Amino acid sequence: MPASGHLDPRLLRAFVTVAEELHFTRAAARLYVAQQALSRDVRRLERELGTDLFVRSTRQVALTFDGERLLPYARRVLDAQDALLAALGQARPLLVDLNYRDQVTARRVLHRARELAPDQELMARYESGLTGAAGELLAGRLDASFGRFAGLGPALRAGLEHQLVRYEPMAIVLPGDHPLASLEAVPLAALAGETVYAGAGNPRTTEWTDLARRLFDGHGIEVAPPVPLAVGDEEFQRIMAKLRNPILAVVDFPAMPGTIKRPLVDPVPLSPVSLVWRKGLVHPGFDALRRAARELSAAEGWLRIPTDGWFPATDAAVIHPSN
Template sequence: MVPDIEPRLLRAFVAVADELHFTRAAARLYVAQQALSRDIRRLERELGAELFTRTTRHVTLTPDGERLVPYAQAVLAAYDELGGAFADEARPLLVDLNTDGIISGRVLARARELAPECELMARYQSGLTGAAAEIAAGRLDVSFGRFTGLAPAVRAGLAAQPVRLEPMAVLLPEGHPLAGRAEVELDALAGESVYAGAGNPATKEWTDLAERLFAGRGIKVASPAPVAIGFEEFRRVMAKTRTPVLASVDFPDMPGCVLRPLVRPVPLSPVSLVWRKGLKHPGLDALRAAAAEMAEREGWLVRPPGAWLPEGDLLHMCPNQ
């Protein structure tokens, strides 16, 4: 008989099976690589099967590992739905705003008006990839961001509701040759290196969007750099490096910098409300109602003619367009 298997071990297995790389899988789960390796070895012992073939260069699934994948995914999905169905609806709902996001903050404020009896607690994880790992671990309930930028295995355990197609902008240091323009044509950034979170494991979905936008335009994604935590530290690093930053048009004002919308074409950042599948909570109901209400009233999901958006994101955000 197969022994009872802890969900943590199956989550470790699914992460490695998806990434085929222990370091990336550990970063995705926010655990140490040694701890992840121990969990995989323990799972192999409990099942009496080798799940991965490991060399110094490659990690591949064995036939037993391939066989386990759909079962592990199904068990985790059922486990998450069970947890959501019996969650304490009176407890606070933990909502990640991805820093001081204006759109997510407005949705949260409206949800609090719709459900004043609920405690909706804001968190600031900065990046949907990182927030998704926190949701999977049960340390967070809801987040905002680019849902299609998550790995398929991660999306399988989540649900999402489109909220806004947010026009993108570039944050420029004062004195930059393009800072005097009211708006910046995308092609004017040719030859520039633009920061888009490269190297930050919590914001992979944003870096991927930038890479797709810049491809073939002569624009480079700036090299990885230490992640600046907090607005003041970000401002200090910006003043020191003077590297343009890819942002949204609602990025908060920053001293010493100017925010300019990108045009020709207008690139769009797809923002969705994201939560764990099976989660039931009146606060989530209020968030979904608030997001739908504001998107309808303010036209947040209307795609401007000629605007840029990757096809996969368009299918998710605007299935009828």
């Protein structure tokens, strides 16, 4: 591959984004540029290097041999540039996944981080689950997310780091006329015989479904089978109202029309929520995010475990590997 005297990092970022998406329209959307402009940048880079980087057809985009060779080098150059800009206080926006719009724990951490680093741009994203976000973190399309770190597979965890933020008490969302809705709190044993929705079939939230299965095991509670994957709160609420299954949630889950939310007790099930990021992340806004998480964990007592609290033993081994 012929060497160029100078390679514009903007062209390398265009190349890396197309290489990750293998789709010019999606790549252009990620970069907030017109597709024609993105195509021009890629062609310019190819001219400067004197080689084709992609094989283009009407059906697909694929990397050439030289494109495969260039990709790891281009990523390292861009990572170095991001680190340099961060050191000089000129960092790009930090992309923080909150899972869903009303996730209280993640949102409070983000808002506090913005107060701690007002000169940095911390932008919220919504990937709907840590499993879905993990792939985006590893690909560099997200910087940080929140969720049950131990629920990720070992291959995903190997490229990520985490900081425990909260043991979040869990709850059950019931149809308003459900017999258990009259209780102030619902003992886990009272759900025996119920079929409870816990995101089964959603590939972005497998860590949550796994937590539900571990919680329900031995209690006569079934995880509801997969339902049509809803996009947006309105569609989710419509499908849940139609099926009328209780929904496993956390105590801060937003209210839904026609439902009653009740905390679970005997035991108090806990969802271990961590701040999760890819290894090697450098960004001044990220420092503020970690500090915000530590402050809130301490001030709100988020890491206290109730006497009758429960979470999977497997999680403890991952969260506190030295214990």
